[in-house]
Amino acid sequence: DGGITQSPKYLFRKEGQNVTLSCEQNLNHDAMYWYRQDPGQGLRLIYYSQIVNDFQKGDIAEGYSVSREKKESFPLTVTSAQKNPTAFYLCASKSYPRQDTQYFGPGTRLTVL
């Protein structure tokens, strides 16, 4: 089955700890994205990557970091510098630049205690 997987589904962390969210896709898509969604709000772009070993900051990149060592994988690290990390995190991918439709993973809900 082709698709995007995210893990874990739920994540709890203590303040001051870094945590890494996984995103893997087997759609052979070039571009991958990370979004943050807060209750009652739309999606805000954290980082995106069009090709391996390259990524760009989105609107709210502060306190986050990413890597793109493989086409299939785009992990997101939420660092202790992120002031309010509790949120729902969505990973997406699309075939760049040919297609416009973005496909989403199931999301990770991060709660900081």
Place this chain on the structure above:
Amino acid sequence: EDKVVQSPLSLVVHEGDTVTLNCSYEVTNFRSLLWYKQEKKAPTFLFMLTSSGIEKKSGRLSSILDKKELFSILNITATQTGDSAVYLCAVLDNYGQNFVFGPGTRLSVLP
């Protein structure tokens, strides 16, 4: 700065009603507009619109784009409780890289 605005932000209707959701945008280099439905987790794709005046239709859902007035509408006829969700509008710029999402419209359909 690119911006997408959706209205209303929240809507409550009864089964069988028809609803119209609005999306307006300000994007420097417009390429396409997409509608997504988000129930509990991942948004699922509904429509992609690139040309003005051409209606896209899927069952009870339809959508149209007006590139002159910079807006799109999503219509749902004969609503069902399963239509309850957040409907997101997103605009893609002409470089094909960056999506700008609106805040979403939360639709609740009561039996």
